[in-house]
Amino acid sequence: MTTIPVSLGARSYDVVIEAGLLARAADWLAPLSRGRRMAIVTDENVLPHLATVQAALTAAGVASEAIVLPPGESTKSWAMLEHLTDRLLELGVERGDHVVALGGGVIGDLVGFACSILKRGCGFVQIPTTLLAQVDSSVGGKTAINSKAGKNLIGAFHQPALVLIDPNVLDTLAERHVRAGYAEVVKYGLIDDPDFFGWCETHAAALIEGDADARLYAIAHSVAAKARIVAEDERETTGARALLNLGHTFGHALEAEAGFSDRLLHGEGVAAGMALAYGYSAARGLAPQGDADRVAAHLRAIGLPDGTAAAGITADGETLIAHMLHDKKMDAGTLPFLLARGIGGTFLDKSVDLADVRAFLDQAAA
Structure with missing residues (x-):
């Protein structure tokens, strides 16, 4: 225990x-x-x-x-x-x-x-x-x-x-739901723990297929990581807890476009959102393109979507941005984004130009 x-x-x-x-x-x-x-x-x-x-x-x-x-x-x-x-x-x-x-x-x-x-x-x-x-x-x-x-x-x-x-x-649990839940496991590696991301690359398949030891380790490690962040910033006021939203701004927009239905499970939206966050970070020169490619490749390898098309979403950037404007993290008309300087290097950026995000989403969809 x-x-x-x-x-x-x-x-x-x-x-x-x-x-x-x-x-x-x-x-x-x-x-x-x-x-x-x-x-x-x-x-x-x-x-x-x-x-x-x-x-x-x-x-x-x-x-x-x-x-x-x-x-x-x-x-x-x-x-x-x-x-x-x-x-x-x-x-x-x-x-x-x-x-x-x-x-x-x-x-x-x-x-x-x-x-x-x-x-x-x-x-x-x-x-x-x-x-x-x-x-x-x-x-x-x-x-x-x-x-x-x-x-x-x-x-x-x-x-x-x-x-x-x-x-x-x-x-x-149906395998699709296990995969969707796994998105929130690998998220902890992408936030600030590159070693855990490496563990995920090695053990994700076993975890999804039912390996008891892999599941137990992933659950305990993830809970400990979240408990630490929540204890530091319970109500998301200092910015530490905001890191847990990696992939969620993009992902919630995809979920909204899917009508918050089983067409796109929450974890699937988060997976696609994390790939988009890393892709956008690379496009802005913040993260190495190789890291963005590595994240996308890992998600694809375990059957999770790595972007809008893979998530079954065909909406353009304008439509997805419209969904984002309802995000609860909006502050004085500005929408903070969780971006990355590399695997394990997630940070909160409050200076993102939504027009730039719109153009990126259009390019990603194309």
Whole structure:
């Protein structure tokens, strides 16, 4: 078992990682139940794991009630937020209770946001069941829903009380979703850890194919990297946490063009976005072209998109820039970009000319 602390003063919590942990989830959940019924929010794809968690709680003498939502990005909506909060209120959830978010990033984001506003804030526990959620979205307290204007524009910072990660649940995950989650793993190498990027180049195929040791190492390394950055900059005010958005400005624009649907998964959008960020950095003379080519080649080799065309997006630069203008990171009319001086050399650039980005996107599409 690996335990990684997220050090945030009074809001600190642990991320516990262990193969087979799901069957023993009650060891950690029962003390948080206060002898009351626990609400578990999940989606229709996670029902086998729900049964495991509920059986563990029942054996520990803890009653539970499941709220099962539809799967997919469209669940991160106003309608589902209203439905979920109404159900939690019907169940009598109190401020001192902890709601369990059992699922991928969609469930974690929605449940976290619901708990941030329910009775002005109640507790929640993340039990992520996808690789993307395990290495990224379950840690750090970013919660949100989507709106017509864009992705994650309605949300709040609300830290979980605990994160429980069982790598074994990935055995039931479709390979496409494992690949999409891997984009958030390799991101940590591209941000500031070239040695880890080298590890990814060597071990990515094994990780995706189900190698337990590779998965465990990648999850623990990624969580530790994110925990360090979040502890330094919890609310993205100093710029350190902004590095975690590598690939997201380009990627969210691609996702928006795809209608935030299964046509382009979030991790696939991030992969294409990282390739574009490195390609744009090379085009501006900031990063060696060889590094941009190396990133794109690695993504292609493991079946992830390395640009707009590979992501199935045919929109021109003007259209994609229009999506970017709804980005939540806009500040005084300026959109910061995560660019790179090379592999492991990501930095925040607040002086990017959107007309230059538009021309680059048009050229990349061509």
